[in-house]
Amino acid sequence: MQGLAGALWWILVPTVPAVRHATLDGLDPLWTAVLDLPLFVLASALAAVGRRWAVAVVTPWTLLVTLGMVGYATVTGQAGAGALAMIGASAGSLGAAMLLRWGRIPVERAMVGPVAFRPARRTEGSAPLRATLAQMLAFWALFLLVIPAPIACAERRWGLSLALPTTVAGGLSIAGIVLIVAASTLGVWSAVTMAQLGRGTPLPGAMAHHLVIAGPYRWIRNPMAVAGIAQGAGMGLLLGSWLVLLYAVAGGVLWHVLVRPAEERDLAERFGQEYVRYRARVRCWLPRG
Structure with a gap:
């Protein structure tokens, strides 16, 4: 897919001025093509047909070009669409490299230290609640301020923000505030329930000692994940940033595809049939009708 997308892009660059302006702007297409066609398009195709050595070519090249495009777009305010496309290409290259290397994306290699699955050590008194609230x-702070703020700034600097009428922007901001408040309420409710009944925290490195099926966990298995994604979407609406909205959706997809299976395997190992029955009865994202 990456090789085909790259080939299609290089067909559009010389034939569609709007594509060339949005993705390259002041950069010379000829000199860019001399390097990119063999190192990105051809190398991606070779990796796809089983030439594993090509992964060592396309992945570093993609990361290097991404850094260059992000820097160029940030300094000049041009070719923002090219920077965004290369960020997506880098994610694809890294994912494809891991699939070729291990046949899967080995999430467990990242589940170390504070995010390794293990029960909480301190369960007495209010320790789980304090730890949960601190987490x-x-x-x-990280996922609703530190990360979204530069995303929204880059969106404006790169010329990717949408020009919305004042009334529409104001309505979206109000909707964002309402969504953030509602999602935060769900998050606090879920966290307090986890700490008080499970005697642990939502963080994998200090997990609950008891399976929690009360409070919001009666209706969905992962209310804190739902709350986090909704909070991110609310920030996108509040900031008027479609890239922050995309960030929230992408975070939910990555959590569902990569993190959730590992977490559910751990829960099944620790709680056995109790968790298996709970998983069969309660859905992951949406309550049963």
């Missing part, structure tokens, strides 16, 4: 505030 929640740290995650809110």
Whole structure:
């Protein structure tokens, strides 16, 4: 897919001025093509047909070009679409490289240290609740402020922001605030329930000692994930940033595809049939009708 997308892009660059302007702008297409066609398009195709050595060519090249395009777009305010496309290409290259190397994306290699699956050590008194609230505030600061703010700034700097009428932008901001408040309420409710009944925290490195099926966990298995994604979407609406909205959706997809299976395997190992029955009865994202 990456090789085909790259080939299609190089067909559009010389034939569609709008594509060339949005993705390259002041960069010379000829000199860019001399390097990119063999190192990206051809190398991607070779990797796809089983030439594993080509992965060592296309992945570093993609990351290098991505850094260059992000820097160029940030300094000049031009070719923002090219920078965004290369960020997607880098994610694809890294994912494809791992699939070729291991046949899967080995999430467990990243589940070390504070994110390794293990029960909480301190379960007495209010220790789980204090730890849970501290974790929640740290995650809110990181995923709702530290990451979305530069994304929204880059969107404006790269010329990718949408020009919305004032009334529409104001309505989206209000909707974002409402969504953030509602999602935060769900997140706090879920965290407090986890700490009080499970005697642990939502963080894998200090997991609950008891299976929690009360509170919001009666209706969905992962209310804190739902709350986090909704909070991110609310920030996107509040900031008027479609890239922050995309960031929230992408985070949900990555969590569902990569993190959730590992977490559910751990829960099944620790709680056995109790968790298996719970998983069969309660859905992951949406309550049963």
